[in-house]
Amino acid sequence: MTEMLSYDFMQRALIAAVLVGITAPAVGIYLVQRRQALMGDGMGHVALTGVGLGFFFQTSPVWMAVLVCVLGAVVMELVRSRGNQRGDIALAMLFYGGMACGKMLVSMSAQAGNGSLESYLWGSILTVAPSDLLTITVLAAVVIAVTIGLRRQLFAICQDEEFAKVTGLPVRFLNLLLAVMAAVTVTVAMRVVGLLLVSALMVVPVVAAQQLTRSFAMTQAASIGLGITVAVAGVTGSYQADLPSGPTIVLLAIVVFAVLSAIAAPLARRRHRHRPAVDHGPEVCEVRLPDQQRGADDSVTSRGLAQ
Amino acid sequence: MSSVIPKAPAVGGARHPREAGAAPAAVCLCDAVASLGGRPVLRGVDLKVQPGEVVALLGANGSGKSTTVKSVIGAVPLERGGLELFGTPFARFRAWHRIGYVPQRTTAASGVPATVREVVSTGRLPQHGLFPFRRKDRAAVDRALTQVGMLDRAEDGVAGLSGGQHQRVLIARALVGAPELLIMDEPMAGVDVASQQVLADTLRDEVGRGTAVLLVLHELGPLEPLIDRTVVLRDGCVAYDGPPIPSTGQYALPGHDHVHPHGDDHLTTPGLLS
Numbered sequence: 001m002t003e004m005l006s007y008d009f010m011q012r013a014l015i016a017a018v019l020v021g022i023t024a025p026a027v028g029i030y031l032v033q034r035r036q037a038l039m040g041d042g043m044g045h046v047a048l049t050g051v052g053l054g055f056f057f058q059t060s061p062v063w064m065a066v067l068v069c070v071l072g073a074v075v076m077e078l079v080r081s082r083g084n085q086r087g088d089i090a091l092a093m094l095f096y097g098g099m100a101c102g103k104m105l106v107s108m109s110a111q112a113g114n115g116s117l118e119s120y121l122w123g124s125i126l127t128v129a130p131s132d133l134l135t136i137t138v139l140a141a142v143v144i145a146v147t148i149g150l151r152r153q154l155f156a157i158c159q160d161e162e163f164a165k166v167t168g169l170p171v172r173f174l175n176l177l178l179a180v181m182a183a184v185t186v187t188v189a190m191r192v193v194g195l196l197l198v199s200a201l202m203v204v205p206v207v208a209a210q211q212l213t214r215s216f217a218m219t220q221a222a223s224i225g226l227g228i229t230v231a232v233a234g235v236t237g238s239y240q241a242d243l244p245s246g247p248t249i250v251l252l253a254i255v256v257f258a259v260l261s262a263i264a265a266p267l268a269r270r271r272h273r274h275r276p277a278v279d280h281g282p283e284v285c286e287v288r289l290p291d292q293q294r295g296a297d298d299s300v301t302s303r304g305l306a307q
Numbered sequence: 308m309s310s311v312i313p314k315a316p317a318v319g320g321a322r323h324p325r326e327a328g329a330a331p332a333a334v335c336l337c338d339a340v341a342s343l344g345g346r347p348v349l350r351g352v353d354l355k356v357q358p359g360e361v362v363a364l365l366g367a368n369g370s371g372k373s374t375t376v377k378s379v380i381g382a383v384p385l386e387r388g389g390l391e392l393f394g395t396p397f398a399r400f401r402a403w404h405r406i407g408y409v410p411q412r413t414t415a416a417s418g419v420p421a422t423v424r425e426v427v428s429t430g431r432l433p434q435h436g437l438f439p440f441r442r443k444d445r446a447a448v449d450r451a452l453t454q455v456g457m458l459d460r461a462e463d464g465v466a467g468l469s470g471g472q473h474q475r476v477l478i479a480r481a482l483v484g485a486p487e488l489l490i491m492d493e494p495m496a497g498v499d500v501a502s503q504q505v506l507a508d509t510l511r512d513e514v515g516r517g518t519a520v521l522l523v524l525h526e527l528g529p530l531e532p533l534i535d536r537t538v539v540l541r542d543g544c545v546a547y548d549g550p551p552i553p554s555t556g557q558y559a560l561p562g563h564d565h566v567h568p569h570g571d572d573h574l575t576t577p578g579l580l581s
Binding site for chain 2: 150152156158213
């Protein structure tokens with residue numbers, strides 16, 4: 001266990017895993033709140049074009065992915081805020097176009113074979129280069145600062161956008177900011193989880209955490225905790241058992257979700273039992289209907305409509 | 308059609324003249340024209356709410372009540388006409404802390420659980436802005452929750468509330484910043500009798516404090532004694548603007564769609580139906 005920490009690439013992979021474990025749920029919770037859980041998935045597809053451009057021009061795929069993904073996110077947000085009837089078709093074009101364009105560019109580029117593209121699609125712990133780590137750290141710091149620092153503002157726009165406007169918040173700017181943060185997170189996470197599974201780490205820890213929580217703040221804290229746990233455990237498992245890191249992390253997250261949702265119902269029942277008795281209401285529901293009072297036999301009490 | 312409409316003497320000439328001499332109107336919408344999806348919904352609406360005045364907006368479904376309220380908060384852009392809030396043209400209006408807004412309650416829940424306290428706290432954003440949520444903000448949230456009788460449910464999730472309780476939470480969210488103007492869209496829709504009473508009492512306290520209120524209603528109901536003036540909309544135009552119509556006459560509102568057993572009510576009320 002400790003010997004893996006002696007390898008440089010593992011140290012980098014673990015640091016990246018922690019950063020991804022924090023940022024993905026921290027952004028993802030707002031997307032889930034707004035019922036846009038699959039938005040991260042689309043951004044992952046679009047980011048592939050950035051990776052392809054990176055290969056094609058032999059520059060950094062990560063920065064190219066950031067650039068393309070941010071542009072894609074801005075377009076997606078504009079489509080969403082317009083509330084256009086055909087918005088979903090526009091998004092479909094963007095997603096599939098992004099995917100196809102990425103693969104096309106990679107196959108046209110001189111340097112890279114398919115093995116390298118594979119690592120961007122599914123994540124690989126071997127590929128977090130020192131320069132990547134610096135990029136990831138800087139981007140993650142920005143994402144964490146925005147999503148935690150502006151949590152009241154972002155919560156307000158995702159909870160009730162119309163009301164948020166009346167509180168004077170710059171709703172359009174915050175929506176764009178959130179979309180850009182989601183795009184940045186996708187590129188932060190792509191080395192570790194892979195572009196095809198990025199969205200899972202933005203969504204699954206959040207829905208797993210909310211099986212047990214009642215407040216937004218607790219859900220955010222718990223989902224970040226879960227995100228770090230599954231990301232680090234997934235990278236470790238990937239090293240120990242020679243598995244691809246992305247699928248390992250995502251399957252772990254889904255197992256956590258299944259376990260938490262299985263224990264959620266019994267826990268909720270217990271919580272309910274510990275409440276004061278006044279909450280339970282009367283033991284027997286006796287309903288006296290006005291008609292019966294008016295009728296001759298006053299002693300008749302209805303015990304539910306079935307009887 | 309305006310020839311058959313009884314016109315009230317003066318805007319704001321209500322039972323309790325509360326207007327303060329020189330203070331500008333809280334809401335001044337003039338000749339508002341707006342459309343939704345290409346369909347004209349407001350066709351020249353004039354609406355004024357003086358400081359401290361309670362104005363009820365009535366009318367049939369589709370008459371433009373909700374659109375009027377949405378254009379007052381800027382959610383529906385005006386194609387023509389002017390809007391001033393507290394004497395400031397809308398484009399330059401920034402004093403959002405003076406306005407409390409209660410949207411029409413929707414059943415669409417958000418995807419992540421949130422507590423009553425968290426939802427009500429968003430109403431405090433104009434006060435604390437980018438600064439942290441301080442003790443006085445928390446105290447304001449407690450006060451607003453007490454006002455609507457929901458303090459004991461503060462840490463409960465909003466998803467588990469009944470319709471009436473949810474409405475009380477939305478009203479607390481609007482009251483938490485101590486606004487000078489409350490704008491409410493159908494606050495009584497789908498609300499149980501107990502909550503209706505709480506809402507009426509809350510509103511009475513607010514009116515007593517001097518808050519102006521603009522509210523969309525389907526019928527005056529338990530709020531009737533609080534209302535200074537009613538404005539009735541029909542097909543995107545103001546059909547009546549004056550003192551509240553006595554409750555016996557409320558069935559006579561243009562285009563009302565109630566089904567009730569007393570068919571002869573229509574014959575006895577001096578109708579607004581032309």
